[in-house]
Amino acid sequence: MKRLFVVALLLVLVALPAQSVSAQIVVNFWNNFSGGDGEFMSAMVQKFNETHPDIRVEVSGVTWDDYYNRLLTSIAGGIGPDVAIMHTTHVPAYANQGMLLPLDAELASRNIPVDDYVESAWTGLNYQGKQYGIPLDVHPWVMYYNKDILGELGLLNSAGEFEPPTSPEEFRALIDTIHAAGHYPLSVEYVGNSWRGWYAFLKQAGGDVFVGNEVTINSPEALETLTFWASIPLAYPELVIGYDESVAIFAQGDAALHFNGVWITGYFEQIDGLNFGVVPWPTLFDSPAGWANSHAFVVPVQRGGIDKAKMDAVLTFVNWMTENSYMWALAGHIPTRQSVLESPEFKALPYRPDYAAQAETVVYLPQHPNILEIETALNEEVQAVTAGVKTPEEALKTLEQIIGGLVR
């Protein structure tokens, strides 16, 4: 009898603390941020956990290369995370396969400040009339410049800043001038995603890859802009390098100009002696446009569904993260909340306000479940043109054929 009493007492004692812990909701959060990005993200999550004792967000960071494999496999197995980061370009394919939860009803019932989000970032996640994600950041391609080199050549204005060219001829003249003066004019990953640069100019000139299921890529605008884009690497073949090298050349202070995404700002900031500036993607054709992609919070479909309490926790977490995305801006990204973009702390940051205005005019690739395959085709054809292996006409013809097969 005594033994039974002791056992019962022990059980109660064990159960008591377990009760208070089980009131805390655990949210599994997957993201693909590593290095500098990873540190900033971890710091944000930690701050959230400290200020929200009833929710515990557990982060799983997977390296960039492996991330989508792991995410895909886990969702296919029904054991995906509660919330995950996904690129906006990937959302249509995943939504199309039924892997993501539409959030419209959930958002409506919880007073999420939808209007505070930058419109293009928000609507980029609306696929076939349903909202599949909440944007965390916008990361466009921008133009970095070396103040020392440009200053030496007298190309900075009285405020010590660079005013980018406003026409393709001006841009080409700029490159020629810098090259003639013996400097490395422009470092871009021509052996890589340089198609993003061309895509921006295509949109600036009013062109498109496809509209609905009509392929419009073989157009005069496309030919004009692609010919321009390729003219520089064709004139200076030594500029044809890959991503790592393009970053290294600029970081070493050897390149005058550098095209890359805003994610590299944090890295350049840490380099002693690199005197650089950033400007939004130059508008060389009719109207402003720059390539961008976004990171978004998505909710994968899980076996057994997701209950209301968990969804509350997830949306509280996501809302807090975007509200406090000033911390994420420290990594170089552009927040998607207007309130953050207009805040004094954000405006006081170096470099970032310079390109944040671009958030309004960025262009994403059109939405399509096959967009990743289209992106690969764009990538390879543009690489072939910048390497001098194909003419722009040939490339556009090939693209018309490939993309036609994918959107019809």
Next chain:
Amino acid sequence: MKSFRFSKRTSDAIAGYVLLLPFLIVLVTVVLYPLIQGLYMSFHNWGIFGDPVYVGLDNYRQLWTDSNFRSSLWHTLYFVLLTTPPLVILGLLLAAGLNYPFRGRTAVRGMIFFPYLLTVSIVGIVWRWMLQRNYGLVNYYLGKLGAAPVGWLAEARTAMPSIALATIWWTVGFNLVVFLAALQDIPEELYEAARIDGAGPVKSFLRITVPLVRPTTMFVIIMQVIASFQVFGQVFVMTGGGPYGSTRTVVQYLYEQGFRYFRMGYASAIAYVLFFIMFVLTLIQWRIMGRRGQ
């Protein structure tokens, strides 16, 4: 009650199966089941969620006319041709050279084998940096010799050979070890007899060593071809299949079709075609090498 006992033979057999059981379980679940499931999938349009749709041989028909598949096959074949002869010949030559006693022999053997211990990502990243146009070590030393810098991984002409070079550096150590073991089986007396007859090292090598390591050479060539046809890691890390898709291999194409574009059925068909090609090649090699000079 009569006591129930197995015969010695049966109880031995049961013991054998019990001991094999863990391995058999792994073999069935991780190898056999996916093999059969993969074949089944190749006859369907198979996405991630949703019901697979039976399409018979459509995936295979589509592969037949798929120019991207064909080009990835050529790229892979090119890689196999670039790497197999050097890896086999160099492996044997190095083994022969490192069979002679000399001071520091063990250290040299270790140095040649060491790269084999590195993971594919490390090998890929290191070589990618060494082959850079402006900051790469290779161009740096070429510059010292007066040559102009080359964009090794930036041009189709030089990309696959560069990947082949990295691969040879990475894996020749394995063939070295295999050949070294084979050389130990050759009796020393044969070489002595040849020396007495006045044969130099080259003749000894060609007349004694090469014929006697024949079974090992066959094995190495077949294994090399099978492994090379499945190349993926170092190519993906060094060039991502570029520039402009010129180094995309069959396995990378398979991976993209299945894991990026969610065409699991098509990817399975690619896998089976690859398997079939390697099977046929192996049979051919077996026949050629088995028939010659017994």
